[in-house]
Amino acid sequence: MTADLLPQQQLAQILAVSERTLERWRVEGCGPAYLKAGRRVLYRRSDVDQWLDSNARTSTSARVSYNV
Numbered sequence: 012m013t014a015d016l017l018p019q020q021q022l023a024q025i026l027a028v029s030e031r032t033l034e035r036w037r038v039e040g041c042g043p044a045y046l047k048a049g050r051r052v053l054y055r056r057s058d059v060d061q062w063l064d065s066n067a068r069t070s071t072s073a074r075v076s077y078n079v
Contacts, residue, residue: 016046016053025059 022043023030036042037052043062046053 015056017056017059019052019054022054022059 017025019030019033023033026033033042033052037045043054044058046055
């Protein structure tokens with residue numbers, strides 16, 4: 012596996028969310044883009060960074076809309 016691909020468990024630790032949260036985001040289509048390799052779910056670091064950047068907020072009253 013290349014260093015640019017993150018397994019679900021590692022991304023959950025990085026984002027401080029549960030793996031179940033990542034699974035729910037995939038179902039709802041509101042999390043970072045992902046890849047399927049057989050039964051494994053992998054995330055490109057660049058997709059995660061892009062998703063984080065697109066969800067940056069400057070105010071707590073800003074409308075939250077999770078983009079993929």
